[in-house]
Amino acid sequence: MTSNVSQVAKEEVHTNKKSMEENRVKPFQKYSGSHIYHVENSLEVQFGEKKGFHSSCKLNIQETENEDHTKNWLIEKIEGAPLPFENNFLEILHELEQSSYPLAVKVDEKGVFLSASDHQKVVENWKLKTAAIQEKHQNAEVFRNQYLNTLENESLFYTNKRKEPFWNLLFFAPSYVDNGEKTHETFTWNIKGIGDVECAGTILAEQKDYGFDAFFISEINIPNDIKEQIDKKYQHSAEQYTATLTIQMEYNSPKKQYSKKKADFSLSDGEKTVYREISSSI
Known part of the structure; x- marks a missing residue:
């Protein structure tokens, strides 16, 4: 009798352990061949006069795998017809920025950013693409030289690049989540100009037939140094800002990639929402 009870207990432990292992989701982002994301970004600022901005583009990502299991992603940013620019400077800056693509980056096996890949080739291609910009825009050579100084500083260039929300979403690939259980995670959000x-x-996470849906949520008080920057830029004064960030993700297990990510970031001054940014990649 005792032997039978012991055997049943062992089987239950084995079943529970197996169930936990099955519930453990270990996503690995990959882009075998070519994968295209449609990216949308909107920004609404309500400090004083209300302002809104919107942009969209397509990202074409091609992946190659290295012997050490790291990967290289070649990222091409494809835009539709650009909206009219407020001044000549913004038009020049947009052209210089677009000419920096495609970019090659190295990521780990989970799709987390490690470093640039063959950055010198990016620099040389950019020089060729922008060589004749002076013929199109007056005083463009001054801005071109300034951009080149940043471009040649690899660390600074990629630090600035990754401030665009779609880069954050692209690299945000949690190493695992448990079905029905909460996992602690941290996401870095860049408040534009702050x-x-x-x-x-x-x-x-919630298990689905195709993989899983995951929901990240964060609510924090903004640090004092960032609060001071916000008040200074927007001529505002608040005792404290609360930041709320939610990210919805859909992960496709057979393809081993996130098919959708959407982030909603907002700032509240205690009375109302004063800043909100929504980004998505599908």
Whole structure:
């Protein structure tokens, strides 16, 4: 009798352990061949006069795998017809920026950014693409030289590049989440023209037939140095800002890639939402 009870207990432990292992999701982002994302970004600022901005593009990502299991992603940013620019400077800057693509980056096996890949080739291609910009825009050579100084500083260039929300979403690939259980995670969000904020929060996943849906949520108080920058830029005064960040993700297990990511970041001054940014890649 005792032997039978012991055997049943062992089987239950084995079943529970197996169930936990099955619930453990270990996503690895990959882009075998070519994968295209449609990216949307909108920004709404309500400090004083309300302002809104919107942009969209397509990202074409091609992946090659290295012997050490790291990967190289070649990222091409494809835009439709650009909106009219407010001044000549913005038009020049847009052209210089677009000419920096495609970019090659190295990521680990989970799709987390490690470094640039063959950055010198990016620099040389950019020089060729922008060589005749002076013929199109007056005083463009001055801005071209300034951009080149940043471009040749590899670390600074990629630090600035990754402030665009789609880069953050692209590299945000949690190493694992448990079905029905919360996992602690941190996501870095860049408030435009202000700086980075570390958003600590939790991820909750729901198993689906195709993979899983995951939901990240964070609510933090903005650090004093960032608060001072916000008040200075927007001529505002608040005792404290609260940042809320939610990210919805759909992961496709057979393809081993996130098919959708959408982030919603907002700032509240205690009375109302004063800043909101929504980004998505599908």
